[in-house]
Amino acid sequence: MRKYVFDFIEGGADLTDLLGGKGANLAEMTRLGLPVPPGFTISTEACRAYLSTGAVPAGLFDQVNVHLRLVEDRFGKVFGDPRDPLLLSVRSGGRFSMPGMMDTILDIGLTDASVPGLAARCGDPRMAWDSYRRLIGMFGRTVCGVPAEAFERELAAHRSHAGVATDAELSEADLRHLVQAYKKVFHEQTGREFPQAPHEQLYQAVEAVFASWNTERAVLYRRQERIPQDLGTAVNVMAMVFGNLGPDSGTGVAFTRDPATGARGVYGDYLANAQGEDVVAGIRTPVPLEDLARIDPRSFHELVSIMERLEHHYRDLCDIEFTIERGKLWMLQTRVGKRTPAAAFTIAAQLVDEGVIDLDEALRRVTGAQLAQLMFPRFDRTAAPEPLAVGVPASPGAASGRVVFDASRAASRAEAGERVILARRETNPDDLPGMIAAQGILTSRGGKTSHAAVVARGMGRTCVCGAETLDVDTDAGRFTVAGTVVSEGDVVSIDGATGEVFLGEVPVHASPVARYFGGEAPAAGTDLLLDSVHRLMTHADRVRRLWVYANADTGADAARARRLGAEGVGLCRTEHMFLGERRALVERLILADGDEERAAALAALLPLQRADFVKLFEAMDGLPVTVRLLDPPLHEFLPPLAELTARVARAEALGQDPGRDGALLAAVRRMHEQNPMLGLRGVRLGLVVPGLFAMQVRAVAQAAADCAARGLSPRPEIMVPLVAAVPELAAVRAEAERILAETDGLRRVPIGTMIEVPRAALTAGEIAGAAEFFSFGTNDLTQLGWGFSRDDVEGSFFPHYLAMGIFGVSPFESIDASGVGRLVRIATDEGRAARPDLKIGVCGEHGGDPDSIHFFHTVGLDYVSCSPYRVPIARLEAGRAVVAAPVTASSDSR
Numbered sequence: 001m002r003k004y005v006f007d008f009i010e011g012g013a014d015l016t017d018l019l020g021g022k023g024a025n026l027a028e029m030t031r032l033g034l035p036v037p038p039g040f041t042i043s044t045e046a047c048r049a050y051l052s053t054g055a056v057p058a059g060l061f062d063q064v065n066v067h068l069r070l071v072e073d074r075f076g077k078v079f080g081d082p083r084d085p086l087l088l089s090v091r092s093g094g095r096f097s098m099p100g101m102m103d104t105i106l107d108i109g110l111t112d113a114s115v116p117g118l119a120a121r122c123g124d125p126r127m128a129w130d131s132y133r134r135l136i137g138m139f140g141r142t143v144c145g146v147p148a149e150a151f152e153r154e155l156a157a158h159r160s161h162a163g164v165a166t167d168a169e170l171s172e173a174d175l176r177h178l179v180q181a182y183k184k185v186f187h188e189q190t191g192r193e194f195p196q197a198p199h200e201q202l203y204q205a206v207e208a209v210f211a212s213w214n215t216e217r218a219v220l221y222r223r224q225e226r227i228p229q230d231l232g233t234a235v236n237v238m239a240m241v242f243g244n245l246g247p248d249s250g251t252g253v254a255f256t257r258d259p260a261t262g263a264r265g266v267y268g269d270y271l272a273n274a275q276g277e278d279v280v281a282g283i284r285t286p287v288p289l290e291d292l293a294r295i296d297p298r299s300f301h302e303l304v305s306i307m308e309r310l311e312h313h314y315r316d317l318c319d320i321e322f323t324i325e326r327g328k329l330w331m332l333q334t335r336v337g338k339r340t341p342a343a344a345f346t347i348a349a350q351l352v353d354e355g356v357i358d359l360d361e362a363l364r365r366v367t368g369a370q371l372a373q374l375m376f377p378r379f380d381r382t383a384a385p386e387p388l389a390v391g392v393p394a395s396p397g398a399a400s401g402r403v404v405f406d407a408s409r410a411a412s413r414a415e416a417g418e419r420v421i422l423a424r425r426e427t428n429p430d431d432l433p434g435m436i437a438a439q440g441i442l443t444s445r446g447g448k449t450s451h452a453a454v455v456a457r458g459m460g461r462t463c464v465c466g467a468e469t470l471d472v473d474t475d476a477g478r479f480t481v482a483g484t485v486v487s488e489g490d491v492v493s494i495d496g497a498t499g500e501v502f503l504g505e506v507p508v509h510a511s512p513v514a515r516y517f518g519g520e521a522p523a524a525g526t527d528l529l530l531d532s533v534h535r536l537m538t539h540a541d542r543v544r545r546l547w548v549y550a551n552a553d554t555g556a557d558a559a560r561a562r563r564l565g566a567e568g569v570g571l572c573r574t575e576h577m578f579l580g581e582r583r584a585l586v587e588r589l590i591l592a593d594g595d596e597e598r599a600a601a602l603a604a605l606l607p608l609q610r611a612d613f614v615k616l617f618e619a620m621d622g623l624p625v626t627v628r629l630l631d632p633p634l635h636e637f638l639p640p641l642a643e644l645t646a647r648v649a650r651a652e653a654l655g656q657d658p659g660r661d662g663a664l665l666a667a668v669r670r671m672h673e674q675n676p677m678l679g680l681r682g683v684r685l686g687l688v689v690p691g692l693f694a695m696q697v698r699a700v701a702q703a704a705a706d707c708a709a710r711g712l713s714p715r716p717e718i719m720v721p722l723v724a725a726v727p728e729l730a731a732v733r734a735e736a737e738r739i740l741a742e743t744d745g746l747r748r749v750p751i752g753t754m755i756e757v758p759r760a761a762l763t764a765g766e767i768a769g770a771a772e773f774f775s776f777g778t779n780d781l782t783q784l785g786w787g788f789s790r791d792d793v794e795g796s797f798f799p800h801y802l803a804m805g806i807f808g809v810s811p812f813e814s815i816d817a818s819g820v821g822r823l824v825r826i827a828t829d830e831g832r833a834a835r836p837d838l839k840i841g842v843c844g845e846h847g848g849d850p851d852s853i854h855f856f857h858t859v860g861l862d863y864v865s866c867s868p869y870r871v872p873i874a875r876l877e878a879g880r881a882v883v884a885a886p887v888t889a890s891s892d893s894r
């Protein structure tokens with residue numbers, strides 16, 4: 001029979017696929033000899049078997065029982081023993097940490113019979129009854145799906161009956177009553193009694209963890225984070241230790257460095273006389289971990305030395321959950337800790353300085369997505385009003401939006417296009433859709449390790465939590481602070497770096513990292529973050545093989561892109577040059593009655609195009625500028641059919657001559673297409689409208705000659721769009737070469753093509769005969785490869801496809817490696833086979849997407865081209881693609 005259950009002493013950090021992150025790290029700590037309560041892990045394989053058959057695999061619980069006996073032996077107690085019960089915690093733990101799944105059930109094994117035994121062991125009957133009512137509540141909610149409110153109603157009623165404000169003030173007698181009330185709720189809601197057999201509790205809890213893999217929240221989170229849906233979760237079963245046995249007990253969360261800034265030191269939260277769930281739930285606000293040095297110096301020093309040991313062992317920031325039971329420290333969890341983007345860069349650079357990792361490893365530990373976060377704007381402090389409140393700065397960023405108090409309303413308002421801030425007393429996994437949809441999250445309770453803070457940091461959302469002066473009334477849809485009432489729909493701004501909350505919209509300005517990329521270099525050593533970014537970018541630039549170009553249509557865009565590190569323009573879409581005031585000239589061109597009129601229209605356009613190109617060549621002096629000949633269907637430059645028809649009809653009804661509108665209408669009707677994206681556009685248009693491409697090529701040639709004459713080094717390249725067959729390209733090429741040859745003082749201008757029609761990819765060997773470079777237009781290649789109209793589908797059925805798991809991510813966002821990517825690979829291989837010096841790049845949106853960049857690196861392209869603001873991200877990811885280690889079980893501990 002398959003082995004599904006692994007004792008902590010059997011596992012290790014290299015088994016994350018099988019044991020999940022939590023289980024593998026518990027095993028690793030056990031192996032290091034740290035004080036971990038005994039326990040075992042049920043593998044992800046068992047969960048996958050459960051998910052595929054709907055039943056727990058045969059023999060699983062026999063294995064569980066064998067391992068449970070080992071735990072009993074080691075802990076010196078028997079599971080559920082009425083005299084002195086061993087109790088268990090049951091926690092989920094997949095390969096990736098994942099809010100939204102069933103998290104933890106504590107005190108499994110406690111029954112009517114064993115409550116007195118627990119009371120005797122603890123010398124605290126109140127605590128025993130409190131544990132029992134928590135178990136019934138938690139078990140009822142998470143295992144049996146009893147609505148939380150059903151228990152909360154009883155709790156509130158008991159508080160009010162006892163005349164107390166908090167649960168902590170309920171007496172032993174109150175709690176005994178509450179247990180009876182909870183059992184009644186359990187019975188009413190489930191139709192059965194709360195299970196009194198410890199093993200039955202355990203088996204049901206394990207099955208519930210398996211099933212929680214597929215809760216809506218968990219599925220949503222995985223989709224958002226691009227985590228595969230078929231991994232399954234492990235289940236960790238561990239002997240309970242108690243943090244709520246009095247003032248010499250407690251529980252906490254610790255970080256070996258500050259997860260917000262990366263600064264070295266001891267960071268975390270501690271809550272005396274509490275269980276772990278109290279910290280994470282954000283129900284009570286904890287004290288800083290340093291206070292533990294005063295409260296319990298011995299445990300504090302032991303903890304600090306364990307933290308040093310763990311950081312040394314994992315060679316990274318670790319976060320830790322621990323419990324102190326009557327002065328004895330227990331480690332409940334560790335992992336390589338989540339961190340803010342700023343901390344990721346800072347810690348990676350620090351670890352290089354400390355000689356712990358090398359620069360390649362440092363580069364592996366930061367991402368383009370984190371860099372993008374660091375480039376977001378910040379609030380303009382000089383324009384900020386007095387803050388309404390100051391909470392805990394839990395996840396950085398500057399967010400403004402309309403305040404909303406309910407997660408599903410936040411999601412629906414955001415879907416309708418509003419920017420919202422989700423405000424709650426505290427958040428729980430049910431709030432996930434609202435947290436994803438919101439610009440920022442604001443809570444009045446909880447610290448840096450509350451649910452709101454952890455989830456927001458993981459998703460890169462701005463978060464301020466524990467703003468305790470806010471009196472949040474979610475039912476009434478408002479919060480009150482110092483006499484000010486803020487209602488749903490009012491605009492607030494929150495600063496996740498300082499914890500400030502402002503009324504109204506606060507203006508933003510560029511972040512220091514964006515300013516650094518804009519060329520404002522700080523003096524070395526003045527700013528830890530900028531120094532770290534600089535070092536890692538420098539290393540990425542040193543190792544990367546891909547060039548990074550920008551998609552830029554104007555001199556200003558090109559100049560900005562160059563400041564951000566672009567090494568050329570990979571796509572200048574010339575169509576924008578035909579809009580605005582120039583539209584009249586285009587109309588003349590389209591409506592031209594004969595060669596002469598057409599020539600006049602083209603002659604008028606020529607100097608305008610030339611001036612555009614001069615600006616681009618100036619901005620990118622010495623670097624390649626890829627000018628794409630006109631791509632969109634010509635009718636896009638004419639007024640819409642419906643509008644024109646109405647104008648002409650109105651004129652005719654009034655007995656007036658429609659004049660030019662009449663001719664325009666006839667032209668628009670003539671050119672009307674059912675599927676313009678599949679119609680007369682790109683090279684087809686250039687071949688059908690005489691003189692159009694020739695004018696553009698002439699403008700390029702003249703602009704380059706003009707720049708060269710002024711001592712500049714223009715490096716234009718001419719790119720033909722939408723080619724499907726080599727004769728199309730050959731015809732354009734022949735004409736272009738003739739025009740280029742006529743221009744004096746011009747360096748050779750390479751002529752290439754976009755590969756954006758599947759047929760072009762499949763005949764790349766032939767096309768390479770007429771092209772000096774290829775640039776994959778992966779927008780069209782995706783559109784035409786899948787048969788999707790990109791303007792239509794993203795808003796229509798894509799959400800369904802994402803929900804159904806047909807896509808993990810939109811193929812317009814991240815390259816579909818096995819389909820469209822295969823076309824890229826075929827065209828690259830066959831193109832290079834035909835012409836070894838063929839330069840190959842990509843200029844579709846995918847050129848700025850991290851996962852796609854790694855793919856293009858692997859395929860062997862020469863460059864990626866992306867919008868200017870993504871250039872730094874692409875540089876970083878191109879470097880990361882070189883040093884990326886193959887993903888192994890131990891290389892990712894996210």
Ligand code: PEP
Nearest residue numbers: 756777778779780843844
């Ligand atoms: C493409 O198709 O990928 C491309 C860059 O061209 P456009 O988006 O302008 O069609």
Ligand code: MG
Nearest residue numbers: 756777779780
């Ligand atoms: Mg295209």
